[in-house]
Amino acid sequence: MKKVRVALLGLGTVGTGTWKILRDNGPMIEEKAGCCLEVARVLVKNPEKKRAVELPEGILTTDFESIVADPSIDIIVEVIGGIEPARDYIIRALQAGKQVVTANKAVLAQHGSDIFAAADAQRRTIKYEASVCGGIPIISALQQSLLSNAILEITGILNGTTNYILTRMTESGKDFDTALKEAQGLGYAEADPAADVMGVDAANKLAILAYLAFGLKLDVKSIQTEGITGVTQRDIAAAREADFCIKLLASAKKINGTYRLKVCPEVIPLNHPLAGVSGVNNAVLVKGNAVNELMFYGQGAGEMPTGSAVVSDIIALALQVA
Numbered sequence: 001m002k003k004v005r006v007a008l009l010g011l012g013t014v015g016t017g018t019w020k021i022l023r024d025n026g027p028m029i030e031e032k033a034g035c036c037l038e039v040a041r042v043l044v045k046n047p048e049k050k051r052a053v054e055l056p057e058g059i060l061t062t063d064f065e066s067i068v069a070d071p072s073i074d075i076i077v078e079v080i081g082g083i084e085p086a087r088d089y090i091i092r093a094l095q096a097g098k099q100v101v102t103a104n105k106a107v108l109a110q111h112g113s114d115i116f117a118a119a120d121a122q123r124r125t126i127k128y129e130a131s132v133c134g135g136i137p138i139i140s141a142l143q144q145s146l147l148s149n150a151i152l153e154i155t156g157i158l159n160g161t162t163n164y165i166l167t168r169m170t171e172s173g174k175d176f177d178t179a180l181k182e183a184q185g186l187g188y189a190e191a192d193p194a195a196d197v198m199g200v201d202a203a204n205k206l207a208i209l210a211y212l213a214f215g216l217k218l219d220v221k222s223i224q225t226e227g228i229t230g231v232t233q234r235d236i237a238a239a240r241e242a243d244f245c246i247k248l249l250a251s252a253k254k255i256n257g258t259y260r261l262k263v264c265p266e267v268i269p270l271n272h273p274l275a276g277v278s279g280v281n282n283a284v285l286v287k288g289n290a291v292n293e294l295m296f297y298g299q300g301a302g303e304m305p306t307g308s309a310v311v312s313d314i315i316a317l318a319l320q321v322a
């Protein structure tokens, strides 16, 4: 069995989960998938930082050039996050003939066209299951399992942080600021929560889903986006009074021949399939013209669920390489 050599760019939350899954499930992956994966290099920003996992001597580097120039590396996994240098590293990895995995919705939503063009030009593949809803296999569902359908509509809870805040506001009567602080204390919200609470993160993910489902150009600026900072206890109480609840929904559907994409807080009845999605969980409802309505539900973030999606992408690419 050929050893497929992988380089991880980033060893934070997602990189660490990816490392742990490859370490712990490696033998099972070999048996089930028939491929042998070896992490050859790990790129980080600060090599002095204490790591949650023990790495073999000499594997850690701060030098991207040595990774991209190494002909023995088959797959590069970008889990750095942000726009630069992630965009540059992804494009240069593809240009160097590597297969690429990324978990980075922001870079795909903003620079996906250039990235996919670079992959096409080199006849390489970029896989990005972890970029939307972490552990939920919604990307592969749209790319493979649902190819038989015209997708009519997608509606989802795509951001765990905002869903946690709205859940706490609903269940315990907390106001937005208190629920946000609680989420930050539990590690569910960033110190700078703007991208989550303003709806930008959900919009990035919606742009990717709409690209796959409807073939729309990746254009996050065209998505009408409103976050949850304006949702008050009064709004929540009024909704509850009428057996409704408030969720930050991302939705895409065709109305009068035009696709309408939006992210905003919406009032939905308690018997709606998305009403019961609480805490940091994510869910996506997909309506296809043959299959009708499907719901994908699970953990949309975190070390292991996101690592699960990244490793599945690595395996799929390794089977092409091996």
Ligand SMILES: NC(=O)c1ccc[n+]([C@@H]2O[C@H](COP(=O)([O-])OP(=O)(O)OC[C@H]3O[C@@H](n4cnc5c(N)ncnc54)[C@H](OP(=O)(O)O)[C@@H]3O)[C@@H](O)[C@H]2O)c1
Pocket (backbone or CB within 6 Å): 009, 010, 011, 012, 013, 014, 015, 043, 044, 045, 046, 047, 049, 078, 079, 080, 081, 082, 084, 085, 103, 104, 105, 106, 130, 131, 134, 300, 301, 302, 303, 306
């Ligand atoms: N966290 C989640 O649950 C989750 C879920 C789905 C998708 N994602 C996506 O996955 C990506 C990674 O997220 P994360 O939460 O794992 O991030 P993170 O915990 O902040 O980790 C980022 C890692 O990248 C390294 N890094 C940052 N800038 C670098 C640079 N210029 N050169 C080399 N290495 C650099 C950091 O190095 P040091 O360790 O030395 O600082 C760190 O190891 C993001 O695109 C995010 O949107 C995350």
